Amino acid sequence: MKNDPQKLIRYTPFERANHWLAAITFILLALSGLAFFHPAFYPLNQLFGGGVWTRILHPFVGVLMALSFGVMFSNYRKLNVMTPADKEWLSHVREMVDGDDRNMPEAGKFNGGQKLLFWLLVICMALLILSGIVIWRAYFAFLFPAAVIRLASVVHAVAATIMIALIIFHIYAGFWTKESIDGMLYGQVRRAWAKQHHPAWFRQMMGGDK
Amino acid sequence: MALQSLDITRRSATTTPSPSQRKTQEVAKLIDISKCIGCKACQVACMEWNDTRDAVGSNHGVYDNPMDLTENSWTVMRYAEVELEQGKLEWLIRKDGCMHCTEPGCLKACPAPGAVVQYSNGIVDFHEENCIGCGYCITGCPFNIPRLSKKDSKVYKCTLCSDRVAVGQEPACAKTCPTGAIVFGIKEAMLHHAEGRVADLKNRGFAKAGIYDPQGVGGTHVIYVLPHADRPEIYCGLPRNPSIGPMVELWKGAAKPLASFGLAMVVAASFFHYVTKGPSEVSPEIEKEFEDEK
Ligand code: HEM
Ligand code: SF4
Ligand code: SF4
Numbered sequence: 371m372k373n374d375p376q377k378l379i380r381y382t383p384f385e386r387a388n389h390w391l392a393a394i395t396f397i398l399l400a401l402s403g404l405a406f407f408h409p410a411f412y413p414l415n416q417l418f419g420g421g422v423w424t425r426i427l428h429p430f431v432g433v434l435m436a437l438s439f440g441v442m443f444s445n446y447r448k449l450n451v452m453t454p455a456d457k458e459w460l461s462h463v464r465e466m467v468d469g470d471d472r473n474m475p476e477a478g479k480f481n482g483g484q485k486l487l488f489w490l491l492v493i494c495m496a497l498l499i500l501s502g503i504v505i506w507r508a509y510f511a512f513l514f515p516a517a518v519i520r521l522a523s524v525v526h527a528v529a530a531t532i533m534i535a536l537i538i539f540h541i542y543a544g545f546w547t548k549e550s551i552d553g554m555l556y557g558q559v560r561r562a563w564a565k566q567h568h569p570a571w572f573r574q575m576m577g578g579d580k
Numbered sequence: 581m582a583l584q585s586l587d588i589t590r591r592s593a594t595t596t597p598s599p600s601q602r603k604t605q606e607v608a609k610l611i612d613i614s615k616c617i618g619c620k621a622c623q624v625a626c627m628e629w630n631d632t633r634d635a636v637g638s639n640h641g642v643y644d645n646p647m648d649l650t651e652n653s654w655t656v657m658r659y660a661e662v663e664l665e666q667g668k669l670e671w672l673i674r675k676d677g678c679m680h681c682t683e684p685g686c687l688k689a690c691p692a693p694g695a696v697v698q699y700s701n702g703i704v705d706f707h708e709e710n711c712i713g714c715g716y717c718i719t720g721c722p723f724n725i726p727r728l729s730k731k732d733s734k735v736y737k738c739t740l741c742s743d744r745v746a747v748g749q750e751p752a753c754a755k756t757c758p759t760g761a762i763v764f765g766i767k768e769a770m771l772h773h774a775e776g777r778v779a780d781l782k783n784r785g786f787a788k789a790g791i792y793d794p795q796g797v798g799g800t801h802v803i804y805v806l807p808h809a810d811r812p813e814i815y816c817g818l819p820r821n822p823s824i825g826p827m828v829e830l831w832k833g834a835a836k837p838l839a840s841f842g843l844a845m846v847v848a849a850s851f852f853h854y855v856t857k858g859p860s861e862v863s864p865e866i867e868k869e870f871e872d873e874k
Contacts (some may be wrong), residue, residue: 376872377778406691406714408836409593419691421712462817505727507715519719520827529829531839542850547860562870566862
């Protein structure tokens with residue numbers, strides 16, 4: 371698809387592809403991981419060809435997601451540094467949730483909420499990678515004492531629960547804020563959308579001071 | 581694997597009742613350490629009956645062979661040379677293997693329905709055809725017993741000869757033991773027998789002799805008579821106070837259904853937020869500024 375000169379470029383094709391790779395691997399991980407989480411979710415193993423296949427595949431998909439997430443981390447780390455304006459934004463978040471964004475401080479490319487989400491996801495992902503390796507019976511678990519494996523099992527389950535909750539929220543936020551998904555699907559957003567939701571970024575993109 | 585199927589007290593990862601119409605009496609295997617001469621006849625009998633074979637290992641300069649439990653060696657004799665009093669060496673020999681806990685950590689940890697079962701006679705059995713090879717049972721076991729096979733990625737351990745017990749036979753190890761150090765029967769009777777053995781040992785100067793039937797796991801269906809019951813760890817690291825432990829309780833306890841409920845609540849909150857507050861759209865004023873765009 372050709373770039374529309376009227377619109378603003380938000381994500382490059384590479385950024386988009388990588389985001390969706392992370393999204394797809396995450397969903398596969400959540401579904402396969404939940405199969406071990408509680409008997410109520412065990413039937414999810416059928417999506418992956420049975421319990422044994424689910425057990426085999428989950429950690430390898432995890433490695434794929436870790437790589438994809440690592441790329442996102444290095445791409446967006448600097449853009450997600452919290453500024454005083456972001457903290458101010460967060461202190462008004464109640465109004466935002468209420469559907470009234472008139473008094474929200476101006477957000478840059480990412481608003482305070484998105485930045486907070488980013489760092490929480492980074493923490494969860496780091497914990498999931500580390501604990502996931504420790505509990506990977508086929509290749510690594512024998513390297514660790516039982517007490518460490520037990521701790522890692524708890525950490526993996528807790529971090530996974532929190533990360534799934536955060537991602538549900540992330541998906542909803544993208545759905546609630548109309549046209550947000552366009553940026554990640556097609557790379558471009560309308561100027562009106564940018565001015566509405568990310569005014570500081572809008573001015574920067576239009577050649578303003580900031 | 582076993583033949584019994586109507587007397588299952590518990591199955592792993594199962595939230596509804598198991599087939600439990602038939603009720604059997606609780607059994608126990610009593611291992612009297614003071615009578616064991618370390619001949620390993622039980623180790624051989626176990627392999628014979630279960631038809632498993634370990635690779636020929638190497639000599640490590642000690643009697644222990646193999647050095648540890650494996651997917652083929654479901655019981656091993658462990659030898660310790662201990663000097664409890666200066667100049668008085670004791671050779672402590674313990675037959676190691678699954679303890680068949682009343683509260684089995686392996687069963688609690690297992691995520692695969694029916695891969696671990698507990699019969700009403702107290703035997704804890706792995707049903708390998710349901711096993712997915714995750715190794716959670718190893719993480720959950722306070723005695724470090726289950727072993728993951730490199731050949732088929734299933735776990736194996738002592739079955740307490742559930743197949744023999746189901747048809748009224750004693751376990752192969754108990755049948756073969758030449759000194760009567762291993763006896764098998766109804767748990768109550770075994771405890772009674774053990775008390776007699778303890779009294780005898782006390783008479784012979786083992787003041788701290790006692791029964792090892794750890795209550796932290798609700799008691800076990802393999803019990804020991806220990807000449808030094810005050811110090812179980814000297815018997816090649818027999819745990820003093822085994823229990824499922826706080827980490828495994830947290831991992832496998834009430835937190836899981838609560839967390840699942842929490843996730844459902846996040847979905848519900850999102851849905852109801854949308855239908856009560858509506859979407860977040862570009863305001864009409866800003867739309868006007870960019871009328872050229874559409
Ligand atoms: C980053 C690399 C990851 C690795 C290496 C990894 C590895 C593992 C392993 C080895 C298990 C045990 C089951 C099995 O053997 O398959 C497991 C369980 C699980 N994983 Fe992961 N995982 C990773 C990422 C994730 C992510 C991102 C999620 C979140 C969606 C997740 C969710 C879960 C859940 C819910 C369980 C079950 C936990 C339990 O209750 O025991 N994992 N993971
Ligand atoms: S000793 Fe370990 S494997 Fe045996 S029943 Fe107890 S927890 Fe399970
Ligand atoms: S390895 Fe098999 S028996 Fe052990 S916890 Fe996993 S599925 Fe259950």
